Amino acid sequence: MKLLLISSQGQPLLAVRQLADRLRAGGMEVAVGGCAGADLPVDPHSLLSGDLARRVQGVGLLVAPAKVPALLQTYRLACRLAGVPGAPVFSGPCEPLSGDRLASDLLHRLEVDLICLHGPGEEEEALDLLRGTRFAAKPLVQLGLWSRPAPVSHHDRAGTAVFLEQQGLPDDPAGQEPLLRLLARLAAASPSWKLLIQPTPASGGPDAGAAGPGRGDLIRQQPRRRWPPNLLALDPAEVETTVARAEVCLTISSPWIFHALAQGSRALVMGDYGIRARANLPLFFGSGLIHQFSALASLDRLPRPGRPRRRWLVRQGWEIADPALPLRHALSTLVRP
């Protein structure tokens, strides 16, 4: 089965590449297109109105939700003009979501042929969202977590903590400095550790394009002597390799925490801001990973075990090992009029 996955730059592309790799491992032929850095770095509307898009067995619109309707319209119009039914179109959130974030994401994708979700938790919420509406019978499929590489050896990870930074969080620009000072305090109190601040690309959700420098920028802009020597700011492009060498990953709510868990890292989610819908914290409420970072004396005193509760993980799609299987089955059963 041949698929064309349309992505956009930043976090979606990284996530879509991970999904594409797993689909290929499941025997599918996959091309990622629609933005710079993709296999097919062509404008998505041009790609969707071209011949290639009509020759595949599935088109995935794995972009920010607000972009989906226009892309879908382009594809269907092009197919209609070409006199062909076109392939089924599927779409879904590029990262696990919950509550308001999931609802606002899915509401933009309802006109596609198949909605892709990560796990049983998202599906349960989606069914309630669509209950009784004209979309109640919309086909849904669970693909699991898109990032499921094999765990990496731990031997060179000891003493490396990674803070997965997100654009736009905290959402008050004045909150950047207090967060950085907290991280600096932890680093200073933990001389045997390295604390790496790893920016993660924008997701295209509410945090996309948010104002204010990141913690890494603040470190680079200010005198180096102000910061502990074991507090380091990294480049966004390094996120995958950085996570691979982390003993523990800390974050407010970055989806890269799932990648970290898949790599065998411990994880902590920052609960100091409280459970905020805008920050996607409700997703992590049942994880058992949320702690108050301000209560930590040092990285030597990190709460154990740093592993999520099993049932919560299953609800995120952890046990779906091969996304190709359910996707192939779902696409095969769809018939385009």
Added chain:
Amino acid sequence: MSLSILLVADSDSQLLYVEALSRNWPGDAARATINVVPRDGTPPALLERIRSHARIWHQPLATLLGDPRLDRFDAVGVFLAGSKLAEFRTAYHQRATREGWRAAPLFCGFNGVVLEQFDEAITWRLGYDLICLNGPRDQARMERLLRDTPFAAQPSVLTGLRRQWTVEPAGMDRQRRLVFAEQVAMPAPAAERRRMVRLLAGLAQRCPDWEILIRPRVAPDEATFHLHETHISQTLQQELGGRCPANLSLSDAPLAGLLASSLLFGTVSSTAFFDALDLGCRPLVMGDFGLANGYGTAVFEASGMVRSFAELRDLDAELAGPGPDPDWLEWMGHSDRFSAAALLEALQALAAAPRPTMPQLRHPGFVVNAADLSANQLRRSAEALIRQGDHAGAASLLEMAQLQRPSHRNIARRLAALRGEPRFLRRLWLLLSPRYRG
């Protein structure tokens, strides 16, 4: 047994809810005292209505929590914003423990249809003896959030969305009028509010034998929980000016009265949809802003009553057609099965039962908003630790408070004082820095 119940409310939407709650208790099952937290702009008409069936107090929360009569109630219902809910609960229990009296069951709930931030709101309400939910939809959401967590057993009760039990509809002698209930934040952008006005004007022009009446959420001089910049009357004037159709107008008359005397109701996503049903008025939902608009229209999609107001031409046909889907109504909580009677039953059972131990809200790996984690609670706890000499503990709490309120100067000053070195100077900085006295 007739229960004596204290209801505490702040904003006018919270007052509307507690008014409806207390009016709809069956018979003499309960006697209500409603504490209206003093604030500018509370509608006088609302206070008058409340006064007709309940005792009214006007006390700020701090005063109320110190009122010597607080221990005389069989139950206390608290309808405040999130952090205040948590603070009230903590302060109430601390006083009961300090003075040695049995704390009454505390309950809380929501003002109406919960369009957004439900999960967040539930985490502010955990620890209350009862959380009032509208219906099965909210029950399913809460169960999903709390499943497999230490809070899974949080008690709740379904009190429904019917608020107008005792108001008799005006019968068939109703005016050919569509009442449109403006919501301050739905939509919020000025351009979309102007569009909304144009949509209603267009409807008025296409249906000249109907009256289209806009009922503003607030009068121009009233405060409300949601602040806005331009009142709808100004938007109407600015957008239409002299071109306003003769059958389009505004009215500040009480919404219940308008609904009881009108045939149709319109809204983007107001809870008044259900009030309209109670009062025999057919509701319609303005769907012109789409579903993915953040205005809550999607919640009403399954009702079957979402319409494009730009395309509406025959309001008489809307009257003749089917009403809201009954399955959806039950799902939302608009059903005879759910009412304040369920709350009273639950409160009577709690009043008769041995007082349970205070629920533990702190569990490793879990953070709930209700666990004394608001900035003010953190500051208060920090001052207590400072008095005990635990500067490190106090600094930890203020560090968290500063994360939540990064621009708050007094938090920053107090935290800087706690971190001052050497220690003897730290005591000086603490003396000089502003102490939180809330």
